[in-house]
Amino acid sequence: MSEERSFGRTEEELRFLARVANALGREVETSPPEQPVRGVRGLPTPEAAGNSLEQFLANWRAVGGEADVVRAREAAGRVAEIAREWGVGRVVRWNDPLLDELGLDPALQAAGISVYVWRAGANRDEAIREVDRADLGVTTVYWVAAEPGSLALLSGGDTPRAVSLLPPAHLALVPASRVVPGLTAIMRETALRGLSASLNFITGPSRTADIEMELTVGVHGPGRVYALLVEDR
Amino acid sequence: MTVHPATMKERAAEALHNDFLREAVKITTDKFFAGKALAQRSLGDWEAWRERGRAIRAHVLAHLDYYLGQLIDQVKSRGGKVHLCETAEDAVQVIVDIARARNARSVIKSKSMVTEEIQLNKALEAIGVRAVETDLGEYIIQLAHETPSHIIAPAIHKTKKDVAELFSQVAGKPIKDDTDTLTNFARQKLREEFLTGDIGITGCNFAVAETGSVALFTNEGNGRMVTTLPPVHVVVMGMERVVPTFEDLEVMMNLLPRSGTGQKLTSYVTVITGPRREGEVDGPEEFHLVIVDNGRSRILRDPEFREALQCIRCGACLNVCPVYRQIGGHAYGWVYPGPIGAVITPLLTDDLDRWGDLPYASSLCAACAEACPVKIPLHDMLVRHRVRYVAAGKTPPAERMAFRLYKRAFTSPRRYRLAFKTAVTFQRPLVKDRHLSARLPGLAGWTAGRDFPAAAPKRFRDLWPGLAAEARQMGGADHE
Numbered sequence: 001m002s003e004e005r006s007f008g009r010t011e012e013e014l015r016f017l018a019r020v021a022n023a024l025g026r027e028v029e030t031s032p033p034e035q036p037v038r039g040v041r042g043l044p045t046p047e048a049a050g051n052s053l054e055q056f057l058a059n060w061r062a063v064g065g066e067a068d069v070v071r072a073r074e075a076a077g078r079v080a081e082i083a084r085e086w087g088v089g090r091v092v093r094w095n096d097p098l099l100d101e102l103g104l105d106p107a108l109q110a111a112g113i114s115v116y117v118w119r120a121g122a123n124r125d126e127a128i129r130e131v132d133r134a135d136l137g138v139t140t141v142y143w144v145a146a147e148p149g150s151l152a153l154l155s156g157g158d159t160p161r162a163v164s165l166l167p168p169a170h171l172a173l174v175p176a177s178r179v180v181p182g183l184t185a186i187m188r189e190t191a192l193r194g195l196s197a198s199l200n201f202i203t204g205p206s207r208t209a210d211i212e213m214e215l216t217v218g219v220h221g222p223g224r225v226y227a228l229l230v231e232d233r
Numbered sequence: 234m235t236v237h238p239a240t241m242k243e244r245a246a247e248a249l250h251n252d253f254l255r256e257a258v259k260i261t262t263d264k265f266f267a268g269k270a271l272a273q274r275s276l277g278d279w280e281a282w283r284e285r286g287r288a289i290r291a292h293v294l295a296h297l298d299y300y301l302g303q304l305i306d307q308v309k310s311r312g313g314k315v316h317l318c319e320t321a322e323d324a325v326q327v328i329v330d331i332a333r334a335r336n337a338r339s340v341i342k343s344k345s346m347v348t349e350e351i352q353l354n355k356a357l358e359a360i361g362v363r364a365v366e367t368d369l370g371e372y373i374i375q376l377a378h379e380t381p382s383h384i385i386a387p388a389i390h391k392t393k394k395d396v397a398e399l400f401s402q403v404a405g406k407p408i409k410d411d412t413d414t415l416t417n418f419a420r421q422k423l424r425e426e427f428l429t430g431d432i433g434i435t436g437c438n439f440a441v442a443e444t445g446s447v448a449l450f451t452n453e454g455n456g457r458m459v460t461t462l463p464p465v466h467v468v469v470m471g472m473e474r475v476v477p478t479f480e481d482l483e484v485m486m487n488l489l490p491r492s493g494t495g496q497k498l499t500s501y502v503t504v505i506t507g508p509r510r511e512g513e514v515d516g517p518e519e520f521h522l523v524i525v526d527n528g529r530s531r532i533l534r535d536p537e538f539r540e541a542l543q544c545i546r547c548g549a550c551l552n553v554c555p556v557y558r559q560i561g562g563h564a565y566g567w568v569y570p571g572p573i574g575a576v577i578t579p580l581l582t583d584d585l586d587r588w589g590d591l592p593y594a595s596s597l598c599a600a601c602a603e604a605c606p607v608k609i610p611l612h613d614m615l616v617r618h619r620v621r622y623v624a625a626g627k628t629p630p631a632e633r634m635a636f637r638l639y640k641r642a643f644t645s646p647r648r649y650r651l652a653f654k655t656a657v658t659f660q661r662p663l664v665k666d667r668h669l670s671a672r673l674p675g676l677a678g679w680t681a682g683r684d685f686p687a688a689a690p691k692r693f694r695d696l697w698p699g700l701a702a703e704a705r706q707m708g709g710a711d712h713e
Contacts, residue, residue, distance in 0.1 A: 012317060013315070013317060016301075016319070017298045017302050019526075019530055020472070020526075020533065023531075023533040024534075028298050028302070029296060029299040033292070033299055035478075037285060037289065037292075038480055039480025039484060040487075043281055043282060044277040059497075063496075118514070120512035120513070120514075122514050127514050127515070128462070128515070148497035150498055150502075155510075155515075155516060157510075160513065160514060161457065161460075162515045165454060165457050166458075183483050183486060184483060187479050191443075191444065195444055195504075197507055197509050197510050198503065198504070199503075199504040201486075201503075201504075203496075203498040203500055205500065206454040208452060210386060210387070211373075211415055211416065212392065212412065213261055213386070213389070218420070219369055219420055219453045219454065219455075220420060220424075220455045220458055221454025221457065221501070222454075
């Protein structure tokens with residue numbers, strides 16, 4: 001084992017790895033093995049045919065998601081409309097500048113809906129309490145994959161995991177430029193830009209069929225999910 | 234805990250008398266199977282994808298020491314702690330120690346087969362820590378003090394009425410037996426647990442060596458809750474559950490849900506990389522990765538069975554297995570049911586006396602191997618197991634005697650003819666409709682469950698001269 005690699009490994013780790021190598025009938029390998037195949041390279045990946053945006057809408061709706069496409073100046077008004085329709089009284093949202101630019105808070109407040117903005121370094125107990133009693137969580141996305149119809153969310157101080165999870169409904173504002181054909185682009189991008197502590201792919205509402213195979217949505221996570229695609233400003 | 238009988242045959246007999254179970258297993262497996270066919274088609278060349286899945290998993294196993302080393306380094310470099318456990322006891326001790334260090338009162342769990350394997354819940358209860366299963370199916374069977382009956386759908390053997398009774402006991406008042414009411418009750422009950430749990434424990438569908446990430450495939454969102462709310466996240470993984478790179482994970486994202494439930498993707502795929510970062514308020518402040526051997530290096534060492542470690546725990550082999558479809562998961566007696574369970578249980582436990590009869594729970598039809606998204610030759614392995622079982626002298630004396638006689642008779646024409654004549658004479662009082670229906674001593678194992686054809690009164694070779702003449706006549710008639 002080379003000096004560089006063994007540095008930082010404990011005796012216990014070295015022993016465990018030696019046992020594994022022994023089961024394979026050799027010493028511990030120290031240089032990266034040549035991968036005969038890698039990822040989906042060379043495979044017929046299910047990339048979206050034609051317009052990715054249309055493809056995303058179709059696939060997202062097929063798994064029980066709701067969706068619409070709006071212009072930037074209509075976005076905030078549309079969110080307020082959906083919230084009213086769903087009987088939402090409280091919203092918790094990510095602290096993404098895009099949501100400020102779209103004028104989300106004033107539109108919701110005008111409709112009599114309260115808004116809590118979860119910011120980096122927020123008081124944990126307060127933030128969790130707010131998100132637990134919210135009726136709707138609003139986020140943006142990092143990407144959406146047309147096939148298989150998934151939102152990709154990265155966690156961060158201003159983009160907490162709980163907002164798309166604890167409320168019974170989740171609405172994501174999706175700049176149309178962030179629609180990519182398939183998962184491949186997302187996997188490469190995330191690996192390149194350095195990983196957040198949590199990368200979540202969301203494909204439809206929370207679901208279960210654990211009781212007599214009957215499909216029920218909203219068991220722990222949101223039962224309603226809405227992707228609102230925002231066309232260029 | 235429900236106690237199941239000791240032998241495969243007894244457990245199977247018990248299951249065969251449960252009509253609801255048999256119907257439920259059939260409906261579930263049919264649904265998953267139909268979904269799989271559909272989801273497979275949407276991917277295009279399924280065989281190319283299977284081959285890719287196999288190649289990636291086989292490559293990892295051939296270099297498991299390297300990739301585990303890389304995984305360990307990556308997790309540590311991102312502020313996580315790694316625990317390497319040779320045995321189930323080691324793994325349990327590590328987790329008990331973490332719980333003690335945090336003064337934990339409750340642990341919330343997302344579905345994990347390996348924690349069943351190491352019997353973690355029992356050990357936690359023993360030190361006064363409540364272990365709460367949060368997957369709806371697991372929650373139900375935990376309340377019933379039972380074990381999972383399917384890898385993906387653990388409570389398929391329970392009726393709505395069963396579930397309503399269990400929930401009513403928890404609530405202290407009657408809960409209606411419709412699915413929405415039941416699901417809603419579980420949502421509220423478990424929400425409290427999520428918000429107050431001290432430690433979250435999950436399994437691991439895949440660990441990515443290159444980044445030190447852990448990927449979880451879930452539908453209900455409980456896996457996300459368990460990794461978002463408690464201050465500590467403990468991942469328990471079988472040591473073979475590794476893929477080299479993030480790119481390779483994409484292949485598994487395409488294979489696992491399609492093969493398991495027939496979904497293109499589960500509702501959530503959560504990729505966790507270490508504890509929460511600077512500025513983050515939710516997510517765990519402590520991240521532990523517990524890597525468990527517990528018999529896996531024994532399988533790795535064994536060239537006849539190494540490929541069994543390629544398994545991605547999708548359950549596709551259960552859904553197509555004619556034996557599983559009749560008897561369900563409990564008849565397999567331990568944690569892993571179906572064909573994959575029959576293969577790995579004797580290996581992981583290293584106990585032929587207790588589990589050596591599992592590989593006989595198969596018709597060797599090979600549907601399992603054909604369904605497997607990573608091409609494990611399951612039926613070949615079931616035969617290899619039987620060979621070892623026989624070689625170890627574990628088969629009953631009467632069966633050994635029967636096969637010795639069979640060998641003697643069938644390796645000499647003289648003895649074969651003699652044996653046959655004797656059989657025709659002695660079987661007479663036992664034959665009914667050309668079958669041996671009576672329970673012959675020594676043959677009862679076969680004849681009790683199926684009809685055994687009687688030896689024909691006249692041998693084919695004795696009939697042949699007459700038949701040949703007949704054939705010649707018919708052939709001749711054509712030419713005249």
